[in-house]
Amino acid sequence: MKLFILIILFFFALNVIAEGSSRSIVPDTMTERVRACTICHQDGDHDQARSTYYPRIAGKLEGYLFNQLRHFRDGRRYHQPMALLLENMSDDYLQAIARHFSQLNVPYPSPESIDLKSNEIQLVEKLIRLGDPQRNIPACSACHGDTLMGNTPYIPGLLGLPSAYLTAQLSGWRSGSLIRGQVTNCMSEIAKQLSYDEIIAISRWLATQAVEGEAQKVLSPDLIKRCQSIFLEGVAQE
Ligand code: HEC
Numbered sequence: 458m459k460l461f462i463l464i465i466l467f468f469f470a471l472n473v474i475a476e477g478s479s480r481s482i483v484p485d486t487m488t489e490r491v492r493a494c495t496i497c498h499q500d501g502d503h504d505q506a507r508s509t510y511y512p513r514i515a516g517k518l519e520g521y522l523f524n525q526l527r528h529f530r531d532g533r534r535y536h537q538p539m540a541l542l543l544e545n546m547s548d549d550y551l552q553a554i555a556r557h558f559s560q561l562n563v564p565y566p567s568p569e570s571i572d573l574k575s576n577e578i579q580l581v582e583k584l585i586r587l588g589d590p591q592r593n594i595p596a597c598s599a600c601h602g603d604t605l606m607g608n609t610p611y612i613p614g615l616l617g618l619p620s621a622y623l624t625a626q627l628s629g630w631r632s633g634s635l636i637r638g639q640v641t642n643c644m645s646e647i648a649k650q651l652s653y654d655e656i657i658a659i660s661r662w663l664a665t666q667a668v669e670g671e672a673q674k675v676l677s678p679d680l681i682k683r684c685q686s687i688f689l690e691g692v693a694q695e
């Protein structure tokens with residue numbers, strides 16, 4: 458792992474050198490500058506994109522990406538190689554990186570093939586489309602969009618991501634772990650209401666869905682209010 462981080466930092470340093478050199482052979486474009494990122498976030502339709510833990514970030518909403526980049530930089534979300542890479546970057550630069558990835562349009566990997574039992578499918582589809590009022594869980598689709606492709610500007614799409622990554626995120630929120638449990642928000646509160654079996658079933662189900670449709674642009678006022686901390690976090694930067 459240490460060696461891996463060193464390799465990434467080396468790539469990153471190369472880019473920085475390229476930036477400072479007038480005789481650079483590496484063109485100074487955002488694509489070159491984020492080369493260190495795409496070592497891990499290899500988006501596209503190849504097996505590796507699916508079999509690893511690394512989440513796809515191409516095409517995600519800019520507002521959501523920007524919030525996450527600041528979380529990693531400021532220690533509210535934890536992944537050491539990323540924390541090192543983002544350490545000295547300004548908000549403006551993180552915004553530019555977020556914009557770059559949000560505008561990337563590369564093919565999605567094919568869905569994972571996992572066999573789900575019919576009772577699992579039923580349970581998941583109910584949570585996704587109807588939620589569970591008794592536990593104060595709104596339908597996932599009410600926030601993440603009918604297509605589950607996200608809701609501008611801060612609510613991410615849930616399709617095209619590895620099931621292992623999804624399980625880790627939901628479990629991280631549920632257990633308050635270092636990965637992602639450091640910030641309380643509307644989503645962490647929902648994840649805390651889910652059982653571990655539900656988290657596994659939801660993550661598997663999401664990873665087996667074909668990616669289709671666009672992000673939604675409408676969120677009801679009560680759900681905006683519920684996610685107020687996230688909306689305020691984003692607006693504070695605009
Ligand atoms: C060593 C591999 C690695 C490198 C290099 C890396 N990332 Fe990541 N990235 C990850 C992993 C693993 C996660 C998931 C972390 C977790 O468990 O929450 C992640 C998560 C993210 C997320 C959150 C995605 C989501 O859906 O919430 C964003 C945004 C992101 N990375 C952007 C970047 C950018 C920009 C760079 C370059 C500056 C970068 N990453 C470099 C491995 C990497």
Ligand code: HEC
Pocket residue numbers: 512521524584585594595596597598599600601611612613614615618623626627642643644647659680683684687
């Ligand atoms: C009240 C609105 C709301 C509802 C309902 C909701 N979410 Fe979320 N969800 C969010 C927000 C906002 C985020 C982004 C959190 C952040 O910025 O860290 C999020 C993030 C996520 C992520 C992380 C995605 C990534 O790329 O890392 C997953 C997974 C997720 N939600 C799953 C679900 C599931 C499953 C349900 C239904 C059981 C659900 N959500 C219901 C608002 C909601």
